[in-house]
Amino acid sequence: MANVLDPMDIKQIFSLHRDGLSNRKIALTLGISRNTINQYISWLLS
Template identity: 45%
Template sequence: MAADTISMTKLKQLFLLHQNGESQRNIAKVIGISKNTVKKYIRLAKLKGNEVQDLVQQEDYEQEKLFAEPGIESRDRERDLEPFYPYLDKVLKDT
């Protein structure tokens, strides 16, 4: 599966079109991304408790902080914790 990250310019355009009542299908067609990517970012915005009007007005760096994929450090940290998963699973089942 390919990463569905998009540029902040396209992201701002996505939210602007969504705010104007465009369908997800039309947004995907206009921007040139998949409909699933449109759904993903609209869902993420709602989950993070952001209003679309606010997202349209944000600077690119502010949007990037909100929607950037986890970095290498996050993946390394998760990989370091993997050996502890069986133990944690056992402890949690016992409680």
């Protein structure tokens, strides 16, 4: 079963993205895979 991020993690991803951080930097900051960040950002922008 895939791991699911809790709502606070998702909120933090969106906040960092809004602040202009790259997906790579968000991934490094949160210790989450860049692919996961890419998926959540794609979901946000769709």
